Amino acid sequence: xxxxxxxxxxxxxxxxxxxxxxxxxxxxxxxxxxxxxxxxxxxxxxxxxxxxxxxxxxxxxxxxxxxxxxxxxxxxxxxxxxxxxxxxxxxxxxxxxxxxxxxxxxxxxxxxxxxxxxxxxxxxxxxxx
Amino acid sequence: xxxxxxxxxxxxxxxxxxxxxxxxxxxxxxxxxxxxxxxxxxxxxxxxxxxxxxxxxxxxxxxxxxxxxxxxxxxxxxxxxxxxxxxxxxxxxxxxxxxxxxxxxxxxxxxxxxxxxxxxxxxxxxxxxxxxxxxxxxxxxxxxxxxxxxxxxxxxxxxxxxxxxxxxxxxxxxxxxxxxxxxxxxxxxxxxxxxxxxxxxxxxxxxxxxxxxxxxxxxxxxxxxxxxxxxxxxxxxxxxxxxxxxxxxxxxxxxxxxxxxxxxxxxxxxxxxxxxxxxxxxxxxxxxxxxxxxxxxxxxxxxxxxxxxxxxxxxxxxxxxxxxxxxxxxxxxxxxxxxxxxxxxxxxxxxxxxxxxxxxxxxxxxxxxxxxxx
Numbered sequence: 001x002x003x004x005x006x007x008x009x010x011x012x013x014x015x016x017x018x019x020x021x022x023x024x025x026x027x028x029x030x031x032x033x034x035x036x037x038x039x040x041x042x043x044x045x046x047x048x049x050x051x052x053x054x055x056x057x058x059x060x061x062x063x064x065x066x067x068x069x070x071x072x073x074x075x076x077x078x079x080x081x082x083x084x085x086x087x088x089x090x091x092x093x094x095x096x097x098x099x100x101x102x103x104x105x106x107x108x109x110x111x112x113x114x115x116x117x118x119x120x121x122x123x124x125x126x127x128x129x
Numbered sequence: 130x131x132x133x134x135x136x137x138x139x140x141x142x143x144x145x146x147x148x149x150x151x152x153x154x155x156x157x158x159x160x161x162x163x164x165x166x167x168x169x170x171x172x173x174x175x176x177x178x179x180x181x182x183x184x185x186x187x188x189x190x191x192x193x194x195x196x197x198x199x200x201x202x203x204x205x206x207x208x209x210x211x212x213x214x215x216x217x218x219x220x221x222x223x224x225x226x227x228x229x230x231x232x233x234x235x236x237x238x239x240x241x242x243x244x245x246x247x248x249x250x251x252x253x254x255x256x257x258x259x260x261x262x263x264x265x266x267x268x269x270x271x272x273x274x275x276x277x278x279x280x281x282x283x284x285x286x287x288x289x290x291x292x293x294x295x296x297x298x299x300x301x302x303x304x305x306x307x308x309x310x311x312x313x314x315x316x317x318x319x320x321x322x323x324x325x326x327x328x329x330x331x332x333x334x335x336x337x338x339x340x341x342x343x344x345x346x347x348x349x350x351x352x353x354x355x356x357x358x359x360x361x362x363x364x365x366x367x368x369x370x371x372x373x374x375x376x377x378x379x380x381x382x383x384x385x386x387x388x389x390x391x392x393x394x395x396x397x398x399x400x401x402x403x404x405x406x407x408x409x410x411x412x413x414x415x416x417x418x419x420x421x422x423x424x425x426x427x428x429x430x431x432x433x434x435x436x437x438x439x440x441x442x443x444x445x446x447x448x449x450x451x452x453x454x455x456x457x458x459x460x461x462x463x464x465x466x467x468x469x470x471x472x473x474x475x476x477x478x479x480x481x482x483x484x485x486x487x488x489x490x491x492x493x494x495x496x497x498x499x500x501x502x503x
Contacts, residue, residue, distance in 0.1 A: 059417035064378030067417065081411045095421065096410040 003107065003114040012036055012113065015073075019051050023117060027104065030055060030087065032073045037087050038106050038115040039076065044099035048080030058084055061094055076101070148474055149494035149502065150232040151434045152334070152391050152463035155219065155266060157258070158210035160238055167257035176250075193337070193356045197469065204467030213467040216269040223466050224272055227474045230491070231272055231502050232466075235304055235334055235391065236262060239278035243306025244338035244345045251280035252287070259294050267299030274301035274501065276332045281306050282344070284316060288323035295327040301501040302330045302389065307339075307346050312370045312388075313377020325383040330497055333370060334391040335363050367393035368401055371431065375405060378418040380430045387497050388431050392465060395433040396441065399453035402427060428455050432497050434463035435489065436472040438480070448482045456481070457488045461497070 004022045012018055012029045019028050019041055026041035028051025043050035057072030076087045084093045090101035104115040157163050165173045200212035204222065213219050224232060239258035242251040255278045266273045277300050279287035291303055303324045310316045312333070324331050338345045340352060340359065346366040353359040367390050373379075380386060405423035413419065419426070433454070441447060454460070462478070465471040478486045495502060 059414040061420045062417045064382045064418040083410060084413075094413060096413060 001116050001118060003116055005112055005114050006038075007113050008111050009036075009108055009113055010111070015055075017051055017055070019049075022115065025117075026051070027115065027117075028052075029106075029113070029115075030076070032087060035088075036106050036108070036113065038104040039087070039090065040102035040104070042102070043078040043080060043083060044101065045078065045083050045097070046080055048078055050076060050078040050080075050085070050101060053077045053079040053082075055087065056084075058093065147491040148227065148229045148231075148462060149491045149498075150229045150464045150466070150474070151332075151389065151461045151494060152436060153219070153223070153232040153234055153466045154213055154237050154468065155216070155234045155262065156211040156214045156236070157238055157261060158214040161254055161257065164254075164257040164261050167260050168253065172253055176254075193341075193353070193359045195356050195469070199469060200467045201469055201471070216266045216273065219466070220270050220272065223464070224270070227464075229272065229464075229474065231274055231494070233274050233276055233301060233332075234262060234266060235276045235332065236278060237336060240304050240306045240334065241336040241338055242278070243281050243308060243336055244342045245280075245282070246342070246344070248280055248283035248286070252283045252290070255280050256290060256294070259290070259297075259300075263294075263297050263299060267297070273299060274498070275299055276302045276304040277329075278304050278306070279320060281308050281317065281320065284319040288319040291320065291323035291327055291329065295323070295329050300329065301498050302332045303327075304332045304334060306336050307333060307366060307370060309344055309346050311373035311377070313373030313375075313379055318382075321379060321383050321386060325386045328385075328499075329501070330387040330389055332389045332391050333367060333393075335366065335393070339363055339366055364393040364397060368397065371401065371427065372405060372423075374431070375423045375426045376409075376416050376419060378416070380426045381418050381420065386430060389434065389461065389497060390431060391434045391463060392436055393433070394437070394439065395435075395454055395456075395460065396439040396450050398427075398433065399450065402454075428458060432459050432461050432493060434461045435477050436463040436465045437470050438472045438477050444480070447480060451482050451485055457485045458493065460485065460489045461494050462489050462491075 006020050006022060006029060012031050014031050014034055017028055017030045019026055028039045028041050030037045030039060032055050039051055041049050041051040054077050055073055056075050056077050057069055058075045060068040060070045062068040074087050076085045083096060085101045086093060090103040092100055104117050107114045165177060204212035206215035206218040236258055239255050242254050245251040259277045262275050267275055277294055279290050281287060305320055340348045348362045349365050353362055402424040409419060409423050462474060464474060478490055481489055
């Protein structure tokens with residue numbers, strides 16, 4: 001594991017997405033409601049730039065003909081094919097796939113933002129499916 | 130017996146299994162006019178005085194005409210009458226000969242009332258057909274089971290008929306004639322609710338009226354020219370209904386409901402399952418009541434019958450298709466007796482992968498129909 005400095009906290013404004021390069025990989029620093037997340041900018045489906053998608057809420061599983069909106073600003077929706085993932089965990093929502101996003105722990109210390117990444121050799125995407 | 134299939138095994142290796150035939154078409158000689166005794170006098174007056182040009186004329190004047198003959202000549206009873214109109218002759222000519230233990234009767238004349246313009250007439254006529262088959266077929270031979278018919282144009286009366294007649298011994302399912310409204314639509318909700326409540330699987334089978342009347346289902350893209358085109362393309366209607374059932378949330382609303390798709394092919398199923406799953410993964414938000422992969426709903430709730438048996442370019446493709454559709458769970462044997470394109474039970478079973486034969490022959494049917502086959 002290795003900590004990588006990606007900027008200062010004020011470089012990542014509230015409710016914004018900024019894509020940075022870390023150790024040769026694109027990582028999205030996503031602020032949602034003041035919480036900062038780090039997500040590899042690769043969707044496990046077709047390797048699309050998932051962090052260029054949208055941070056949204058979604059329709060929760062519901063009874064027939066009923067709509068139930070929730071998880072507002074907790075969902076990352078890939079711009080390619082609209083697969084939806086839990087922003088915090090990287091898991092795909094509601095069983096659409098077993099594959100998931102690669103997320104990284106974010107540490108803020110003295111205003112500096114660092115993310116913890118495994119080496120490239122250790123990091124691997126779960127297979128799409 | 131005639132067949133277009135080439136046997137995969139020789140006559141020295143026959144496949145002998147308990148057998149359930151999920152598609153046998155009985156007929157009433159003379160059509161509805163033979164059933165007037167089942168109707169109140171006012172209805173007798175109304176129906177007996179009209180012109181003979183009507184839907185259940187045995188010549189099927191309001192469907193695509195078959196270029197040769199819809200039914201096999203040898204299925205005409207020795208005493209005369211319409212093919213498969215004599216329960217005793219069907220029993221000896223077909224059930225005995227092929228070792229069929231249970232045969233699900235799908236009365237085409239009754240189901241074809243789904244094309245009638247008058248829902249009230251259709252509702253009355255199906256009650257006569259249902260009672261006729263209970264009296265003359267179910268009571269005649271314990272191997273027969275009936276897919277009772279309803280007039281889908283009138284969901285309230287259809288539901289009432291299911292509740293009043295559905296517990297008749299020998300009734301094993303409800304044949305819902307498809308309209309130009311898909312099964313996931315709320316129109317059918319009372320019918321599906323009653324079927325689930327009575328523990329009766331729903332069967333879907335074309336009635337021959339597709340693309341003929343404004344209210345009957347349309348085949349996509351335009352009007353087929355003749356019988357060939359109509360026969361090849363009719364499964365489009367089943368495909369649309371399968372998607373509608375899943376995405377309309379029918380199986381979430383009625384979690385015990387089973388639906389049997391009869392005589393509509395099944396080699397198209399892998400593609401449709403994949404397309405449903407792919408679409409749901411991306412666009413689940415539109416139908417959040419679909420809580421699992423659409424294919425999982427199909428495997429749990431929907432079954433498909435074998436006839437007309439698929440004949441791919443290379444016979445070995447069949448095993449792949451069977452694997453893709455979970456045939457050991459989803460496929461039910463059907464013959465389509467007495468029609469021209471019926472399948473031989475022994476031949477069909479011999480062409481299926483060995484590990485699916487007993488499942489297709491009877492175990493899958495047992496799972497769907499349960500005690501209704503006892």
